[in-house]
Amino acid sequence: MLSRWMSGSSRNLDREYNCTVRLLDDSEYTCTIQRDAKGQYLFDLLCHHLNLLEKDYFGIRLENPDKQRHWLEFTKSVVKQMRAQPPFTMCFRVKFYPMDPAALKEEITRYLVFLQIKRDLYHGRLLCKTSDAALLAAYILQAEIGDYDPGKHPEGYSSKFQFFPKHSEKLERKIAEIHKSELSGQTPATSELNFLRKAQTLETYGVDPHPCKDVSGNAAFLAFTPFGFVVLQGNKRVHFIKWNEVTKMKFEGKTFYLYVSQKEEKKIVLTYFAPTPEACKHLWKCGIENQAFYKLEKSSQVRTVSSSNLFFKGSRFRYSGRVAKEVMESSAKIKREPPEIHRAGLVPSRSCPSITHGPRLSSVPRTRRRAVHISIMEGLESLRDSAHSTPVRSASHGDTFPAPGRSGRAESSERVAVIADENYSPADSVLPTPVAEHSLELMLLSRQANGAPCSIEEEKESEAGTPAGEAEEVGGELRALCPGTGGLGSAQAEQVNKFVLSVLRLLLVTVGLLFVLLLLLIVLTESDLDTAFFRDIRQTPEFEQFHYQYFCPLRRWFACKVRAVVNLLIDT
Secondary structure: OHHHHHHHHHHHHOOEEEEEEEOOOOOEEEEEEEOOOEHHHHHHHHHHHHOOOOOOOEEEEEEOOOOOEEEOOOOOEHHHHOOOOOOEEEEEEEOOOOOOHHHOOOHHHHHHHHHHHHHHHHOOOOOOOHHHHHHHHHHHHHHHHOOOOOOOOOOOHHHHOOOOOOOOHHHHHHHHHHHHHOOOOOOHHHHHHHHHHHHHOOOOOOOOOEEEEOOOOOEEEEEEEOOEEEEEEOOEEEEEEEHHHEEEEEEEOOEEEEEEEEHHHEEEEEEEEOOOHHHHHHHHHHHHHHHHHHHOOOHHHOOOEEOOOOOOOOOEEOOOOOOHHHHHHHHHOOOOOOOOOOOOOOOOOOOOHHHOOOOOHHHOOHHHHHHHHHHHHHOOOOHHHOOOEOOOOOHHHHHHOOOOOHHHHHHOOOOOOOOOOOOOOOOOOOOEOOOOOOOHHHHHHHHHHHOOOOOHHHHHHHHHOOHHHHHHHHHHHHHHHOOOOHHHHHHHHHHHHHHHHHHHHHHHHHHHHHHHHHHHHHHHHHOOOOOHHHHHHHOOHHHHHHHHHHHHHHHHHHHHHHHHHHHHHHHO
16 A cells, blocks of 8 residues: 555656746747746746747746736746646746846847737737827838838738727828838838837836725726836826835735835825735735846845734745846846847737737728727726726826817717727727737627726716816825825724734733743743753853842742732731
């Protein structure tokens, strides 16, 4: 029986698992790993397959059965991090966006970052004005199909490419115009480099939004960029905090706390609420990793961080990789022949169909476009209820999107949102951040099944349709920042209760420790136990000095007081 058990255990340990990793160009890499293989082993296999040396900017993203995303930890077993049944499916993605992508040493690294930002643009995470969107799309066209050729590219050729969640005919004409007149002669590498330089200047470069709510219950999106911590709310960026101003991050359940120390010793605590405790912990770990990567000078400065309450153990986490400065110094030492790059070209794409003939609003006749747009928007969940939504538009191009007034509502008794070409932008997206890589059609159909009631324009009207609503929203944001105001009453009371409970637990633990020490002291001084442990302690000079100079006088004083109290009770 013992031999049978040992043979079964050895087979279990030697078991192999199939892993499929979806790459940035939508191709797949399949490999086999052992049960005890670490995340670093799988990542090194993948980087070797890609011929990638500047690999610290990248990571492997996985998803649990509850649709919560995580980054694969390289110091832990791959199998133990996977909650789904094998075969395992993961995604290779950019984890830390380079501060200056144009400064990357190798072209293969720039190409992979280019593919990631192209995905961000398509899925609505990279927000921009219409003029910037046209230029970025033209760079993608130049990189993928080369110079404009009238024989190969007929009128309307740009409409066959899907760069953004939604297109307009005016935008497509602008993209084609830039591609024809301004980018002729650029190689794919040059176009990709110019694309990266332009994308880097946008406010939402490097943003991977985490949906949350503030203390007033308003929807917000938290994100970590190469330059600091960002909060997107409504149609603007409400906070941008540099990494050197962030002093601490912690979480308790669904609550995420960000401690900020700004100039003139001004200290702020920002509080947000994640959808689930697991999402909050993921947000906290992403914040710890990003701050360590971008802020620290050396990886030796990385410390283990705890999310606990005062004096009590909670979740502990430590970033295990190199920091940005070390990565740049290491990249400067790379000396090899540039590896060959196999660009995707016109290979069909599942989740980033900039190179496919995916569904587009502009391909629908103008007379039918409104009905199609309405049916799509009715199927989208609102931002505040989405678990993986993309934030709304940035404030840098607010002039492109005039807010609908009361007259617009009066003209339509039905809940209809129509976007004209003149004020339409591809950045206006509520498509979810891709977790499982599905097609756009399946994404929209699944959201239609949820029956969400309103479109993004109606939500925007309900939040900021009147001046009074705007004033109340601004007041709520100010109350969230200024302690002592009415808006934080309940939150402050909850924090005070947590602090009081923490102090009470500390007092109980302290009293318990003192009681245990007192019992140990009595056993050492008064008992006749002659074990080796007690004998060694009693023979030390320090214990003898304590016993004769402090404990014996204290015992005599205590006995005298007890006798006095007893005599007093007897007399009375």
